[in-house]
Structure formats: C-alpha cells, structure tokens
Amino acid sequence: MTHDGTPDPYADPLVFGQRFQLLRTRKGMTRQQVGGLLGRSASWVKAVETGRLKTPKLDVILRIAELLRVRDLSELTGDQSLHISLFSGPxxxxxxxxxxxxxxxxxxxxxxxxxxxxxxxxxxxxxxxxxxxxxxxxxxxxxxxxxxxxxxxxxxxxxxxxxxxxxxxxxxxxxxxxxxxxxxxxxxxxxxxxxxxxxxxxxxxxxDPHAIGVAAWLAAQAHRDSGPAQFDAADAVNLATLRYLEPLLADASDDVRAIAGALTFEAGYTAARRGETGTAWRYWDQARAMADRLAADYYHPVTSFSRAIMGAHAVTVAVELHAGGEAVRQAVAADTLTIPSRPRRARHRIEEARGYHLDGQPDVALTTLDKAHEAAPETIKYNGYAKRIVLEEAESKSPARRQRASQLAQKLGLMAA
Structure with a gap:
C-alpha cells in the first residue's frame, strides 16, 4: 500500500490492466485523454483496465509506456524480467x-x-x-x-x-x-x-535576465517531462518568465533575445503535448520570427536556439501532435547539417525517426536512429522515444528489419550481444 491507501502497482502481483489504471490515475489523466492520445476510445481504455480485453501487443504497451512516462516496462507489465528503462538510462x-x-x-x-x-x-x-x-x-x-x-x-x-x-x-x-x-x-x-x-x-x-531565462527554460522542461499533470506548471514558469523578459528585449543582447525565443517555442512544445494544434504552431511561428531577428550564424550556447534549429523544432511540434505526414514533410525541409551541436543533432534525428515511424516508414526510422547514434551515442542511449521504436521493431515480422533493430538495441544496451 502507498501512504494514501491505494495499492502499489510495484509491490503487488497486479495484472496489466490494474497497473495501467493506477499509473494513469497517478499521472492525473482521464481515460478519454489516454484513449485519444493512443488513437483509441475511452471505452477501449476501460476494457483493458478492467480485463475485458486482453493485454495489448508490445507496440501498444510501448506507446502506453511512452505516454505515461513509465521509466521501466516492468512497472507496467509486472514482469520483473523486463528491466528496460525507457525514459531514464543506466x-x-x-x-x-x-x-x-x-x-x-x-x-x-x-x-x-x-x-x-x-x-x-x-x-x-x-x-x-x-x-x-x-x-x-x-x-x-x-x-x-x-x-x-x-x-x-x-x-x-x-x-x-x-x-x-x-x-x-x-x-x-x-x-x-x-x-x-x-x-x-x-x-x-x-x-x-x-x-x-x-x-x-x-x-x-x-x-541576470539571461540566467533567469535559462533557469526557467530548464524548469519548464522538467515540469513538462513529469507528465500531463505538470503541464500547467510548465506553462506558468514559461509564460511568467516571458512576461518578465519582454520589456527588456528592445535593448537586450542576442543571448537574452535567444532565450526569450527558446521559451516561446517551449510554450508551443507544451501545447503540442496537449494536442492543441493551433496554439502549438502559433508559438512556433512566433519563435521563428524571433529567430529570424538573430544573426544567421548565431547559436545559443545552452538551448541551441537559432535560425538553424527552427526546422528541427517544426518536426518536434508535428511529432507531438501525432501528425506523421507533417512530421516527415518538416523533416525533409529541415537541414540537419546546420545544427552544430552533436547531441542536439542526434536529438533531431530521433525526432525525425519518430515522424517516420508515425508515418508507417519503420525502415527509414531505423536508418535515422542509426544516424542519431553516429552523431552522439550518449544522447540516443538515454532517449525513451528512440528505445521504444527500437524495441517495437525488434519484434517486427520482417526478418531484415528485426535484425537491424536488434543490432541497434545491442548498441543501446537494451539487448545482450
């Protein structure tokens, strides 16, 4: 039992549906919200949680784990042999x-x-x-x-x-x-x-306005990555800091103007995670306009905010909105080579891979993840989205794709060599 008297899904031998329900409610998400983000109905979620439907296949389990920010698959499945960290690395x-x-x-x-x-x-x-x-x-x-x-x-x-x-x-x-x-x-x-x-x-x-902006940018990300229940907290930090910075921008340094642009995009990122299409793209447009006012070769040393990064940000917005076709279109338009940071370039490759996977192009997704690994192995090793794609394709019916995914899984430490 937890301190509030509810069952602990990690201590008791609960079935998948019970764990699913407990983890969902702990994240403050309704069945309708979860179902919508999974492309299913609220009644489907209820049927899985109550055991009327059997445990979903691995690809669906991985999508649920991604959505609920489950850090280890065994927390969701109850199978203690599946110690696979998704959103935390070793x-x-x-x-x-x-x-x-x-x-x-x-x-x-x-x-x-x-x-x-x-x-x-x-x-x-x-x-x-x-x-x-x-x-x-x-x-x-x-x-x-x-x-x-x-x-x-x-x-x-x-x-x-x-x-x-x-x-x-x-x-x-x-x-x-x-x-x-x-x-x-x-x-x-x-x-x-x-x-x-x-x-x-x-x-x-x-x-220092720049230091305040950077700290707020990171705090907003920490709130958002904690799950949907913290999206409002992410917005509160983000938007309050933007209001503080706005009067200073006319005479501000490039770094201060860039951190304001980075915060503007983050507001769009959170909106995309909520599924708010219009709001997400509106903030992206505002951030792009702010980037265009920076020098062509400017690159913020912390956030990577720049003209060059806006194509990568467009891919992220489309992916978070689960718009696979738009994500692919933005990926084709984005120039990855202009991103000088290796970990940020790897992160962009992972976002591209998510887009290709959403669009039903798993082979291209795996190729793109290989490029992410080549750019920065220590970025992809700690990325839950990349690991979800690799694990899902390691179960593919295509022998060639299964082999490619398994080889990448070995590189990431998800499977024994």
Missing amino acids: GHRRLAAVQDAANAFPVATTHHEAPPIEHLRARLARAWQARHSAPNHREVVGALLPDLIRDAQLAVRQADRAPERRTAQSALAEVYSLSQFFIAYQPDAALLWRVAERGMVAAQESE
Whole structure:
C-alpha cells in the first residue's frame, strides 16, 4: 500500500490492466485523454483496465509506456524480467561524483580560495563547447562538473560585495544549468529537481535576465517531462518568465533575445503535448520570427536556439501532435547539417525517426536512429522515444528489419550481444 491507501502497482502481483489504471490515475489523466492520445476510445481504455480485453501487443504497451512516462516496462507489465528503462538510462559512471558535489552542504568551512569569476566563466565556456562537440558528451561533462559545482559555490560564499555576489550567482546558475543536462534521464529524479530549484534561486539572486531565462527554460522542461499533470506548471514558469523578459528585449543582447525565443517555442512544445494544434504552431511561428531577428550564424550556447534549429523544432511540434505526414514533410525541409551541436543533432534525428515511424516508414526510422547514434551515442542511449521504436521493431515480422533493430538495441544496451 502507498501512504494514501491505494495499492502499489510495484509491490503487488497486479495484472496489466490494474497497473495501467493506477499509473494513469497517478499521472492525473482521464481515460478519454489516454484513449485519444493512443488513437483509441475511452471505452477501449476501460476494457483493458478492467480485463475485458486482453493485454495489448508490445507496440501498444510501448506507446502506453511512452505516454505515461513509465521509466521501466516492468512497472507496467509486472514482469520483473523486463528491466528496460525507457525514459531514464543506466546511471552514468560519473553520476556518483556529480551527486556528491551537488549534495555537499554548500556552506561547509573551507580554506581554499575561490577561483576568479573570469576563470570560472572560461571553464564553463569550454564545458559547453565540449558538450556540443563530443559524441560522449555525458562522459566529458560529468568529469568537469564536480569541480565546477564546488568552485562556483565557493565563489558565491566568498563574494564580499553585492555586485560580486550577483556575478558569482550568475555563474553558479549556469553551472546548475549544465548539471541538469548531465543528470536528466538518469535514475535520480530527486537530484534533478534539487539542482533545478537551486539553479532558479541562484538565477534570481543574480538578477541576470539571461540566467533567469535559462533557469526557467530548464524548469519548464522538467515540469513538462513529469507528465500531463505538470503541464500547467510548465506553462506558468514559461509564460511568467516571458512576461518578465519582454520589456527588456528592445535593448537586450542576442543571448537574452535567444532565450526569450527558446521559451516561446517551449510554450508551443507544451501545447503540442496537449494536442492543441493551433496554439502549438502559433508559438512556433512566433519563435521563428524571433529567430529570424538573430544573426544567421548565431547559436545559443545552452538551448541551441537559432535560425538553424527552427526546422528541427517544426518536426518536434508535428511529432507531438501525432501528425506523421507533417512530421516527415518538416523533416525533409529541415537541414540537419546546420545544427552544430552533436547531441542536439542526434536529438533531431530521433525526432525525425519518430515522424517516420508515425508515418508507417519503420525502415527509414531505423536508418535515422542509426544516424542519431553516429552523431552522439550518449544522447540516443538515454532517449525513451528512440528505445521504444527500437524495441517495437525488434519484434517486427520482417526478418531484415528485426535484425537491424536488434543490432541497434545491442548498441543501446537494451539487448545482450
């Protein structure tokens, strides 16, 4: 039993339908909502939950797992042999060191002198560059983060004057932002939320509009990725920050204008997750107009917001709206090669693969996932959407497709070699 008296779907030998119902209600979703997003009726959902219909096939189970953000298939199926993490990857070998640094009491006495802010900023710039250029970006960033976290915290504690302290808080907020990229989709959701909240506090203390925008952008994503029950919270953070930034944009730097554009697209992303087609594309249009006002070669170092990214964002909107044909059309129009960040390029390839899969082109989807793996293996390894496609096609009736999917599954650690 849980603390509120409801059965725990992980502790008791419940059947699939009961687990489905409990996980759905915990996400705050109605049968009509779930059925609509699955292309089924509310009565179909009820029939599965009550056992009047048998357990669906694997492809449907995987779609349900994706929709409910189930992190391990065994949570939904009850089969403890299916320890397949969908929306979290295996704990990275650098995670423990990052956890230790982030969890350390930040006012502990130390005799070390904090590095100059200029030095911290230079290290952060190198870390962001490494994240965008390295195929094993989690490995590289994970090695840099522990010292960055400790030194940035130390810089805040040792700042004597208010201007110095605000500058140090801005650097600390950026370190926490970088940390969230490393921690995301790893098996420590509590740490992700602690770091996100600390980043918001540091950004507010810095009074730096860019730092505030980046922290809000990441917080909105964390809320949205928690499931439909948190979509309103994502919008609240997103839209409040846009209202704060709007009066500043006329005289703002490119970075501030870019983070406003990134937040505008995020509002569209959340609308697409809700299935609100008109609202999603309206925000995308607004974001595109904001991107067009940036220099052609500008690329935001954190969010990747730029002219080049808008084609990729269009694919994402179409995919989240479950419009396979439109997603493919946008994928053909988008120029993947103009995205300089390897993990962002891999993420775009995964979104393209989702579009092809929705459009009934599984072979093209697998080819596109191979390209994602080539761009950044540590991106696709932690992506639940990519893993769902691979696992589904590993059960394909086509021997050739089944073999291709199985080979990719081995690369992702989903199947033994």
